[in-house]
Amino acid sequence: MMLVNPNDSLERQNEKLLRIAESLMRRVEYGNSTSNDAYAHFERSALLEKMVQQRTLDFERTLDLLHESNNQLAKAHRETETARRNLADAIETVREGFALFDPDDILVMCNSRFCRGFRDTVPRLRAGLPFREYVDLVSRSKHLQLPADDTHATWAARRIRRHQDRHVMFNVEIAGDRWLQVSEHRTANGGTVILQTDVTEIIRLERQERNRLKDKQARMIRATLDHLDQGVCIFDENARLLTWNAKIGDLLGIPTVHWRLGASFRGLLEQSLDDLAFSPASDRAMFLDWSAETGTRGPISFEIRRNDRQTLRIFGRGMPDLGFVMSCTDMTAEREAARQLHELNEALEQRVLERTLELEDALNAAERANASKSRFVAAASHDLLQPLTAAKLFVSSLTDRCQDEDSARVLAKTESALISAEQIIDALLDISKLDSDGLKFDVRPVPLRDLLSTLRDEMEVLANRKGLDLRIVDTGLVVETDPGYLRRVLQNLMGNAIRYTQSGRVLVGGRRDGKSLRLEVWDTGPGIAEEDQSAIFEEFRRLDKTAGVSEGLGLGLAIVERACTRLGHPLELRSIPGKGSCFMVTVPIASRTEPKRPDVPRDSHDLSIEGSPLLVMAVENDPPLRRAITILLESWGIEVLVAGSGEEALELLDDLGIVPDALLLDQQLGAGMTGTELYEHLTAQYGLLPCSIASADRSQELRDTCDHLGIGLMLKPIDRQQLASFLSQASTMRPSS
Structure with a gap:
């Protein structure tokens, strides 16, 4: 059992212990001295006194700790107040408007510059203000300049939505042509810092620079238009004149008085319609319809004649703003040069044709002379070899019977000279044969x-x-x-x-x-x-x-x-x-043991059977190439049927009533059928025939078509060896008569 309540304060416990001690001392002094418990009471009193002293010391130590804690608390409070004042002073020195909201979007503090542009909201800015109320105050401020087609409610709703982003930055216009840049940033604990910066000077400088650039660009455009050798004019989406240069009026013959800002395109065109000749005439209506279109215009280009002296090139193109630009170029010199060049080309072609015919005649004459020379050399060589051989025999017989050394030396030299002459004739004969086309x-x-x-x-x-x-x-x-x-x-x-x-x-x-x-x-x-x-x-x-x-x-x-x-x-x-x-x-190196046929035929026996020459149908729509193929095949001893189109080939074979031994067909035969289509017509009428398609088309589609039909394909320019090989194979496939 305890004498004091431990829940009492130290002062109350000490007070109780003192009273207990005094009571015990009185009993010891004035009580029955003869009692046996007197000494025991004394001992208890001494023990109680000792306990009181210990409690007193504990109480004193507790008081010291309490005083020390109170001192530290007071110091921390002073430091906190100092930090708050320093923070407030620092925020106040910031040139921008500053506000801090806690993670619950409650205003903690702000400086005097915050919302200075919205003076009617400043009296209501206080700590504890919710963010939504702050936005509502700003949206209803009479100093806020809302964008066109915007209301206070829509502005506030859009501002609240943007507040959900972690970083926000935008510009706000306020009364007096002033601008604030508002930026929001999240703090580490989820709060929000708002900065309001006056960017009025920057906005005004940018506006001035933009206007200056626009003026400079306009001057550059004007200088460019005036410098161009072409006539240029620009119209808006309603076909009203925006800008032009002097050259356009000179080219179209429209007086300067009619060129004014806002003039209609149709009105300007009507000023020169009498002097302009459109070719074809439908271009005039088409041009007017194009200028009257309301949507995006595509490009348009055509030529007109003015007073039968000038040729003008008109080009028009739509612009992104639905307007259009039109240019006019004088093509008179170019067209005259083209006409003269065309006439010169025709004269040159005629001269080339004449010279080609002359060269062909000269070539034929040279070939005939060369052939005559070769035949003469061959004949003369054979005629000379016989008397030379006889002379050698006579010299040999004399050498056997001659006993005189001097005579023997003369005969030896004579025999050597005859051998040299024989070698010369043999060599000339070989050269003559090698130069001959008939070899x-x-x-x-x-x-x-x-x-x-x-x-x-x-x-x-x-x-x-x-x-x-x-x-x-x-x-x-x-x-x-x-x-x-x-x-x-x-x-x-x-x-x-x-x-x-x-x-x-x-x-x-x-x-x-x-x-x-x-x-x-x-x-x-x-x-x-x-x-x-x-x-x-x-x-x-x-x-x-x-x-x-x-x-x-x-x-x-x-x-x-x-x-x-x-x-x-x-x-x-x-x-x-x-x-x-x-x-x-x-x-x-030989790949087979049987003799090989010659690659290029040289006479009629190369491509014939039992003396009957090969008959080839050649269909080519290009006359010079058709003539060249004919001359080449005839030089090989081949009979040729030529046609310029598929229809002409079918009519020719039908009229003659014969079947060719081989077909050489051009693929592109003009507006009619192609070479492969002609082959299908011919095989349907005459059966399978050796055929090769000649074309400059290198597409895989044509190759596949030829493979499907089982016919050959020769790419232009035609290779002489490949053509000879095809005709040699066709000759072997022809049945003997």
């Missing part, structure tokens, strides 16, 4: 082992006579060529190598290059300078001027060059002066 090559698979073996037997004697090492690398390849002419080419190259090499060796071999074989003839002779490497292929051209007739006639390489060209075998030369030369001939 036919026997192109077929040729085993190189047999050809090189024959040449080894012939050339080893000459090489051994000069002490040269002749090496021929054997090969088992088979090539596609004319064996006679390839043998003559290699024979001439090897003979030249042995003739002009004084010491060393001559090497002959082949290098495979894909589907071709490059035959090479190497020597260790004097070499050929680069400037002379093209001249050595000319007739009777020898670099060694001191060489005699027995050392070469200057025709061997000319024959090699012509033969390789006609056979389609590329010929190359590599040479280093003082070290030697290498002549290279590239021939295709």
Whole structure:
């Protein structure tokens, strides 16, 4: 049991303890001294006194702590008041209007500049004002200048909606042509800081700058219009004149008095209608209708004639504001130049045609002369070879019976001269054949082992006579060529190598290059300078001027060059002066064992069966190309039926009652049917025929159509080899008569 209530204050507890102690002391002093409990009471009194002293000390310490807490609280209160005053002073020094709302959108504080432009709202701005009431006060302020078609309620509603964003910035116009920029920012605890900045000067400067730029732009536009060599005028959406330059009046012949701001387009045009001639006449109504359109206008362009002397180009285009701009350009000089150029072109075309005919006549005459020359050389060569052969036999018989050394030397020189003459005639005969269009090559698979073996037997004697090492690398390849002419080419190259090499060796071999074989003839002779490497292929051209007739006639390489060209075998030369030369001939490797037909037909026997020439129907709508195809095919001995359109071709075959052996059809035949459509008509009437379409159209659609019909496609310009190959195949497909 406790003597005091612990819930009492320390003062009350001390008071009770003092009374208890006094009571106990009185009982000890005045009570029954004979009682046995006297000493016990004394001990309890001493204990109580000790407890009172301890409680007193605790009370004193508690009082000290309380005083210290009160001092700290007072200090914190002073610091808080100081910080509040400092914050208020800092906010007040801000040049912009400042307001702080707490996370519940309640106004905490603001400075004196806040809402200064709305003076009728300032008395009601106080701490604790809700944000919605603040917006309502501003929206109803008489100083707020609302935008057009806007009310106080709609402005306030829009302001509340924007308050939901984290960052807000907009401009507000107030009375007296002043402007405030209002910006809102969220604080870390969800409150809102509002800043109001006076941007009146900035807005006015921007307005002045914008007006200045507009004036400057207007001056630039005016200067540009006046500088243009074209006449220009601009109209608004109601076809009323906005601006123009002086050139437009001069070109259209409209007096200056009629050019005024707001003049109607139709009224201006009527001032010059009598002098303007539209071509066609419908352009006039179309032009007026275009100017009267109310929507967006598309571009319009046409030419007119003024007083039969000037040609004017009119161009009009709509603008985004539904107005339109019109320009007028004097095209008289250009049209006159074009007319003169057209007349000049016609005269030139006539002169070109005349000169072309003259050149064709000259070419035909040259070809006839060349053919006559070739025939003469061939005939003369054959006639001369017989007496030369007889002369050689007589000389040989005299040499066997002659015992005089001087006479023997004369006969040896005579025989050498006859051999040289025979070589010259043989070379001239070869050149004559190679220059002739009627030459036919026997192109077929040729085993190189047999050809090189024959040449080894012939050339080893000459090489051994000069002490040269002749090496021929054997090969088992088979090539596609004319064996006679390839043998003559290699024979001439090897003979030249042995003739002009004084010491060393001559090497002959082949290098495979894909589907071709490059035959090479190497020597260790004097070499050929680069400037002379093209001249050595000319007739009777020898670099060694001191060489005699027995050392070469200057025709061997000319024959090699012509033969390789006609056979389609590329010929190359590599040479280093003082070290030697290498002549290279590239021939295709044979892919089959049977003889190959010639690529390009040379006479009527190439494309005929049992003497009957091939009959080809050629349909081409371009006259010059049609004539060129006809001349080429006829030069090959082919009979040609020509037509300029599909309808003409069908009528021609129907009138003649014959069926061609092959068809060569242009794809674009003008307004009528195409080449593929003509082929379908012909096959429906005459059955399947060999056909090839000639076209410059490289589209996949045409290729697919030709593949579907099973016919060939030759892209223009037509390749001579491809045309010859098609006709050769058509010749083999034709049934024998």
